[in-house]
Amino acid sequence: MKPFADLVGRLLYSPSHNAKLxxxxxxxxxxxxxxxxxxLAILTGNLDLKHFRLAALRKLAExxxxxxxxxxxxxxxxxLAETVALIWPDGSSNQPWPRLADVxxxxxxxxxxxxxxxxxxxxxxxDATGRWALLKLLTGNMRVGISGxxxxxxxxKMGRVEASEVEEVWHGIKLPYEDLFGWLxxxxxxxxxxxxxxxxxxxxxxxxxxxxxxxxxxxxxxxEWKWDGxxxxxxxxxxxxxxxxRSGDDISHAFPEIIEAMSFDGVLDGELLLLQGRGVASxxxxxxRLNRKRITPRxxxxxxxxxxxxDLLFDGLEDLRGQSYEARRGRLEAFFDRVVPERMDxxxxxxxxxxxxxxxxxxxxxxxxxxGLMLKRRKSVYVAGRPAGSWYKWxxxxxxxxxxxxxxxxxxGARSSLxxxxxxxxxxxxxxxxxxxxxxxxxxxxxxxxLRMLDKWVRDHTVQRFGPVREVKxxxxxxxxxxxxxxxxxxxxxxxxxxxxxxxxxxxxxxxEADELGALRSWLK
Amino acid sequence: xxxxxxxxxxxxxxxxxxxVLPGDFYVDPTSAVDAAIVTHGHGDHARPGHRRVAxxxxxxxxxxxxxxxxxxxxxxxLGFGERxxxxxxxxxxxxxxxxxxxxxxxxxxxxxRVVVSGDYKRQPDPxxxxxxxxxxxxxxxxxxxxxxxxxxxxxxxxxxxxxxxxSLFPERCHLVGVYALGKAQRMIALIxxxxxxxxxxxxxxxxxxxxxxxxxGIDLGSLLPITSGLKEQTRAAFQGxxxxxxxxxxxxxxxxxxxxxxxxxxxxxxxxxxxxxxRGVELPLVISDHADxxxxxxxxxxxxxxxxxxxxxxxxxxxxxxxxxGYRARALQLVGCGQEx
Ligand SMILES: [Zn+2]
Ligand SMILES: [Zn+2]
Numbered sequence: 083m084k085p086f087a088d089l090v091g092r093l094l095y096s097p098s099h100n101a102k103l104x105x106x107x108x109x110x111x112x113x114x115x116x117x118x119x120x121x122l123a124i125l126t127g128n129l130d131l132k133h134f135r136l137a138a139l140r141k142l143a144e145x146x147x148x149x150x151x152x153x154x155x156x157x158x159x160x161x162l163a164e165t166v167a168l169i170w171p172d173g174s175s176n177q178p179w180p181r182l183a184d185v186x187x188x189x190x191x192x193x194x195x196x197x198x199x200x201x202x203x204x205x206x207x208x209d210a211t212g213r214w215a216l217l218k219l220l221t222g223n224m225r226v227g228i229s230g231x232x233x234x235x236x237x238x239k240m241g242r243v244e245a246s247e248v249e250e251v252w253h254g255i256k257l258p259y260e261d262l263f264g265w266l267x268x269x270x271x272x273x274x275x276x277x278x279x280x281x282x283x284x285x286x287x288x289x290x291x292x293x294x295x296x297x298x299x300x301x302x303x304x305x306e307w308k309w310d311g312x313x314x315x316x317x318x319x320x321x322x323x324x325x326x327x328r329s330g331d332d333i334s335h336a337f338p339e340i341i342e343a344m345s346f347d348g349v350l351d352g353e354l355l356l357l358q359g360r361g362v363a364s365x366x367x368x369x370x371r372l373n374r375k376r377i378t379p380r381x382x383x384x385x386x387x388x389x390x391x392x393d394l395l396f397d398g399l400e401d402l403r404g405q406s407y408e409a410r411r412g413r414l415e416a417f418f419d420r421v422v423p424e425r426m427d428x429x430x431x432x433x434x435x436x437x438x439x440x441x442x443x444x445x446x447x448x449x450x451x452x453x454g455l456m457l458k459r460r461k462s463v464y465v466a467g468r469p470a471g472s473w474y475k476w477x478x479x480x481x482x483x484x485x486x487x488x489x490x491x492x493x494x495g496a497r498s499s500l501x502x503x504x505x506x507x508x509x510x511x512x513x514x515x516x517x518x519x520x521x522x523x524x525x526x527x528x529x530x531x532x533l534r535m536l537d538k539w540v541r542d543h544t545v546q547r548f549g550p551v552r553e554v555k556x557x558x559x560x561x562x563x564x565x566x567x568x569x570x571x572x573x574x575x576x577x578x579x580x581x582x583x584x585x586x587x588x589x590x591x592x593x594x595e596a597d598e599l600g601a602l603r604s605w606l607k
Numbered sequence: 608x609x610x611x612x613x614x615x616x617x618x619x620x621x622x623x624x625x626x627v628l629p630g631d632f633y634v635d636p637t638s639a640v641d642a643a644i645v646t647h648g649h650g651d652h653a654r655p656g657h658r659r660v661a662x663x664x665x666x667x668x669x670x671x672x673x674x675x676x677x678x679x680x681x682x683x684x685l686g687f688g689e690r691x692x693x694x695x696x697x698x699x700x701x702x703x704x705x706x707x708x709x710x711x712x713x714x715x716x717x718x719x720r721v722v723v724s725g726d727y728k729r730q731p732d733p734x735x736x737x738x739x740x741x742x743x744x745x746x747x748x749x750x751x752x753x754x755x756x757x758x759x760x761x762x763x764x765x766x767x768x769x770x771x772x773x774s775l776f777p778e779r780c781h782l783v784g785v786y787a788l789g790k791a792q793r794m795i796a797l798i799x800x801x802x803x804x805x806x807x808x809x810x811x812x813x814x815x816x817x818x819x820x821x822x823x824g825i826d827l828g829s830l831l832p833i834t835s836g837l838k839e840q841t842r843a844a845f846q847g848x849x850x851x852x853x854x855x856x857x858x859x860x861x862x863x864x865x866x867x868x869x870x871x872x873x874x875x876x877x878x879x880x881x882x883x884x885x886r887g888v889e890l891p892l893v894i895s896d897h898a899d900x901x902x903x904x905x906x907x908x909x910x911x912x913x914x915x916x917x918x919x920x921x922x923x924x925x926x927x928x929x930x931x932x933g934y935r936a937r938a939l940q941l942v943g944c945g946q947e948x
Contacts, residue, residue, distance in 0.1 A: 088768075094880065095889050101776070101869075108775055147755065148931070154924045155756045159879050168756035168878060172901070209760060210878070 083179045083208065085113045086121045087215035093226040102228065106236035110263070117182040119258025122237075124219065125228040129257070132189050134197060134220040136162050142198050146171060163221055166205075167213035175206035183258070185216070230330070241266030246283040246466040249330060253317075254278030279317040279324040281332075282349055282395050282403070283466035287456060287473035295476060296437060298457065304407060305432045305440070307447075308454040308475055309390050310566075311355035312368060316389065318344045325354075336372050337387045343424040348417065351393035353429070356385040362451055365580065366568050390429040391418065395464060403464035410464065447478035453565075454478045480563040481605055482585050483508065484596045486518055487558040490540040491551045493525060501540040501552065502533055506562055506582065510575065510599035518556055519575040521602060522564065527583030536587070559588040559596050567605040575599055577606055611718035614745040614914065617696075618714065618721050620939055625723060625747070627714055630696035632659075634712050634723045644698065646725025647709035648673065648788060661685055663700060665708025665823055669788065672819055685710075687736075703727040704738035705896050706789030707820055713741050722910065723747040726919075728895065729902040730762060733796040734789075734825050740909035745916055747939065748906070751897040752875050753921035755928075759875060759899040765892040766797045769871060772890055773849060780845040781890070782868040784854035787812045789896050791851050792820045794873055795827045797894075798849065808833045808845070810852035833861065854886075875899070907934060 089109045096102055106125075110118050123129035143166040144152060152169065159165040180188075185204065192200050201220065205213050218224045231245075234252065238245040243266070254275025255262045264270035290298075313328040323344040325334045334341050337354065356363035356371060363385045371381065394414040395403055402410050411431070418428050432455075434440050440455070447454050454477035462472035485506035493502035503525045507518035528536070539558065546553040564579035572578070579602070617628045624636040632642035639656030646652050646662075648669030653662075655674040660667070664684040685691065687710065690699045695717070700710035705726040712723040722743040729738055752759075773781055785791040791813045798807065806829040809817065817827050833850055846866050854872065862868060872888045875895030883891045898906060903925060907915055914935040917925050922938035929936035 092890070095883060095891065097889075101889070104775055148928070150927050151755050151924055154921075154927075155754050158754055158921075159756055160881055164880055165756060168758070172758055210758065 083182050083185065083212050083216065085109055086117065086124075086182050087208075087212040089121065090125075090215050090218070090224065090226050091211050093228065099232070102232060103236050103239065106228070106233060107239050110236060110240050115260045115263060116258030118263065119260060120182045120186050122233060122259060123257055124224060125226065126230045126233050129186075131186070131219060131222075132192075132194075132197070133222050134201065136221055138198065139163065139166055139217065139221065142166070142202060143169065145202075163217040163223065164214055167217050168210050170205050170210075170213055172209065175203070177207045179207050179212060180204050185219075237262070237266060241268075249283045249466070250280060251275050252330065253281050253324065253326075253332065276399060277320045279319040279322045280349075281315060281317060281324070281326040281330040283330070284313065284315065284328050284351065285464050285466060285473065286328075286468045287458075287475040288468055288470065290457070290474040290476055292441070292476070295440070295457075295474070298474070300434060300436065300440065300457075302461070303457040303459055303474075304411070305434045305443075306392065306429050306456045306458065307390075307432065307450075307452050308456045308477070309353035309355060309429065310362070310365065310451055310453040311353045311390075312372070314352055314354045314389065315395075316340070316344055316350040316352065318346055318348060320347070333372065336374060336377065338377060339382055340387050340389060340425060343426065346417075346421045346423060347398045348394065349396035350389075350391055350414075351395060352389040352391040352426070354387055354389050357388050358385055364568060365566070366570075387425065389426045391426055392429050393464065406461050406463060407458050408460045444476060444478065452478070477565075480565060480585075481567070481579075482561055482563050483521075483579065483602060484588060484591065485521065485560050485562050486556050486593045486596045487554055487560050488518060488520055488556060489551055489553050490536070500533055500537045502528070502537070504536070504560070504584075506560055506579075507556070508575070508597050508599045508602060519599065520573055521575055521577065521599070522562065522573075522579035522582040524562065524582040524584065526581075527563070527585065532584070532587060557593050559591040559593060560584060561586040561588050567602050569606070575602075577602055611744070612716065614719055614721050617716050617719070618745070625939075627693075627696055627716075629716055630693035630698070630714075632693060634714075635725065642693075644712050645670070646703065646712060646723065647706055649706070649726065652725060659683070661691070661698070663687070663708040663710050666710070668819060668822075669708060669816070672815065673788070687739075701739045701741050702736040704729065704732060704735060707735050707792065707823060707825070709735060709789075711739075711741065713743070719744050721745045721747065722912070724749065724906075726751070726897055727906070728898050729905060730759065732793050732896070733800060734792050734820060738906070740906065743910055743912045745914045746907065746910045746912035747916045747918060748903065748925075749897065750903070750917050750920040750922055750925045752895065752899050753903065753917070753925040755900045755924070757875060757878055757899050758901055759878075759893055759895045762797055762894050763801065765873070765894050766794075766801045769798070769849070769890065769892060770801055770803060772869065772871075773847065776869060777847045779867045779869050780848050780850060780865050781871050782850045782852065782857060782862060782865060783871040783873060783892075784857050784886075784888075785813070785851050785873050787853045788816050790873060790894070791853075792817055792825065792827060793896065794851065794894065795830070796825070799828050803849070804828060805848070806831045808848055808850040810850075810856060812853060813851055904928070904932070907932075 092105055093102060147169050155169050156165045204216060234245050234248045237248045251273050255273050261273040265272050315326040317324045323341045324332055325337055325340055327333050356367045367385050394410055394417050397413055397417055402413055444455055454475055457474040459472050485508055487504055488507040489505040490501040491503040493500055505520050505523045508521045509516055510519050540552055540554055543555040544552045545555055562582045563585040564582040566580045567577055568580050570578035619626050623633060623638055623640055625634045633640045634644050635646055635652040636643050638654055642659045643657040644661045645666055648666050653670050659681045661683040667682050667684050685700050687700050687702055690697055697715040699713050701713055703709040703711045703725055705728055714721045720743040722741050726749050727738050785794050795807055808831050810833055814832055817830055869889045871890040873892040873894040875897055876882045877891035877893050915929050916939045918939045926936045926938055
């Protein structure tokens with residue numbers, strides 16, 4: 083418990099990525115198994131412990147501490163778990179600190195009624211830092227800002243391997259990951275994860291503009307649609323099936339119908355969409371599905387999922403990633419003909435003769451509900467990340483709208499001193515005539531110079547403040563670019579821009595000339 | 608035999624501080640008076656302008672260094688245990704364990720004894736002799752950390768955190784915020800005790816006081832002014848180094864020239880997360896020169912006073928608890944006493 087408590091105590095105040103990395107590295111290097119594996123699982127949100135309610139915690143504390151003193155202390159500290167951690171009498175026990183593994187095991191074993199005494203027993207042995215860490219853990223409030231990605235980087239640093247190698251074994255290893263640490267420390271062989279449906283880090287495309295495209299020799303590239311859904315990886319091995327997001331999160335629970343259809347052994351790369359009747363459902367529906375814990379039969383019937391297959395990474399245990407795109411495509415087609423999976427289709431190859439026909443296809447993307455075009459070099463092998471010169475995406479042209487700046491909010495991190503989050507509005511006819519309604523919020527697309535100018539403008543034109551938010555005079559026109567329009571219950575207007583970003587600041591335009599909500603509605607599908 | 612006078616009849620709180628009626632003098636007055644006894648050199652206890660001052664030699668030296676040599680001031684230095692008679696009051700000093708020269712003032716009058724402890728702590732401190740309990744009828748106590756959430760851990764463990772961090776981040780520097788008088792010197796001494804013998808960079812105000820400590824035989828090892836490193840104009844000069852500066856100067860211009868500093872703060876206030884975050888501290892160290900909650904009660908017990916007067920901080924919780932424990936306890940509303948650490 084001690085190394086873990088010290089670690090979280092320190093992570094809490096370390097904002098920088100590098101500092102967090104160094105602290106995690108140090109923790110993994112100094113902490114024995116199985117504790118460090120449990121620590122890793124806790125920090126990355128992969129360990130569910132029995133939760134202890136704050137109210138129960140308060141009761142526990144009042145068994146030991148005078149209620150008047152508790153109240154005065156709580157008033158001063160302001161956080162219940164922290165107050166208990168600090169106020170709990172020190173040195174009530176001379177037992178050694180429990181190990182994280184002891185805490186974990188005993189929590190699993192203990193019946194609920196024994197929890198208060200068990201926890202009190204631990205609190206007696208710990209110091210203030212240890213008590214704080216334990217209580218935050220038990221009340222489910224351990225927020226120290228560690229992403230899975232960061233943890234994997236620290237592990238990679240420990241083993242002097244690439245992060246993608248850690249990523250590869252990640253979904254095949256089990257708590258408390260002793261084989262993982264053993265491998266990274268060079269004591270044992272790489273964990274054998276052949277029998278697990280693993281996540282294989284994705285290959286991504288570089289963005290290309292029309293100008294850049296003109297320099298490509300198109301004969302070297304295969305062209306595919308860029309579907310407007312979510313990129314997924316379908317991984318099935320020895321009867322186990324998983325669906326992963328592009329970052330390697332397991333999203334199987336959200337798409338049971340796809341899992342059911344994965345009657346094969348291998349790893350596929352594709353794009354998932356929801357259908358509606360004979361067409362494609364809106365992106366909102368997809369977002370909705372991803373956030374659901376339980377998928378209703380009705381959702382499955384009205385908006386079934388469908389996958390367009392891009393690539394085959396593993397056929398059974400055979401790793402195809404070292405083969406060329408062309409060869410893999412051949413294998414994918416053969417695989418598809420052999421398996422004939424339900425709810426899946428091959429993403430078709432599009433025949434293109436020269437740039438003009440490519441440009442015409444590109445023009446048609448919005449109408450077809452596609453995000454753009456993909457160009458994949460026929461000779462390229464499958465590599466994790468965004469290798470240069472292999473895959474390109476040519477996204478459809480964004481939509482633009484002249485909006486009016488309504489509110490500004492201070493940013494986070496490096497931007498925390500600047501007003502850098504902006505709420506944009508469009509005109510509509512309300513009860514009292516023409517009024518502005520918010521249609522989107524963005525902090526993207528600004529250069530540092532523009533941000534500084536806007537920051538000053540916001541400070542000079544504030545009409546009201548609400549905490550970190552300032553309402554400004556509604557006179558500045560911002561031309562926003564965005565990918566599409568979606569329905570939004572969070573916006574009074576009922577619709578909003580998807581992925582809005584700054585295109586231009588229109589110092590030259592007056593707010594009266596900004597666009598109407600109607601323009602936005604016309605793009606809604 | 609005559610009954611001893613009631614303490615509140617001869618030691619009283621007045622606008623300028625604690626006044627000893629039969630001797631016509633103050634203890635730690637908050638503004639200039641005719642006669643003062645000063646417990647220690649911190650600004651909220653040692654004020655300029657008194658006509659006559661009695662204190663330890665160390666405290667008088669500290670006052671000269673910080674307040675300048677006062678003209679027309681008569682200074683009387685007292686060794687610990689050395690008794691002087693002021694009219695009907697017998698006065699002597701006992702160590703308070705707070706900073707160099709810090710003393711408790713023992714006041715005796717017609718068989719009644721009041722101890723004004725000033726600021727004190729019970730943790731060991733290599734830069735001053737430990738607190739000595741003196742039995743008394745009234746013990747006047749500070750209560751800077753008078754809440755049960757304040758319990759100062761063993762200082763060696765806190766210093767170990769600092770040194771571990773120094774080894775973990777060799778390319779950065781550690782900028783430690785400490786009060787210039789007392790905390791800075793104790794911090795350096797603790798770092799030395801932990802075996803760190805490289806030069807430590809200190810802010811000019813700290814260096815001046817370290818030299819004063821040196822004249823009283825406290826060896827703090829090799830110290831360099833921060834400005835000497837800044838002159839080299841290379842951020843590399845500070846990589847892997849420990850720097851000490853008063854908290855108020857940490858945001859100053861010079862700190863922008865440091866290599867990615869980790870801001871450390873050594874203070875009893877670092878016990879609560881809110882304070883740490885408010886001050887933008889990356890590595891908090893709970894090291895204090897004041898008594899914590901447990902030490903306050905241990906001290907009441909050690910001095911065996913039936914009556915406790917509480918000043919200087921959070922009286923409410925302490926009066927509540929002391930009353931529960933059977934002491935006659937009351938808050939003494941001292942005016943003009945700032946928050947120092
Ligand atoms: Zn003091
Ligand atoms: Zn003080």
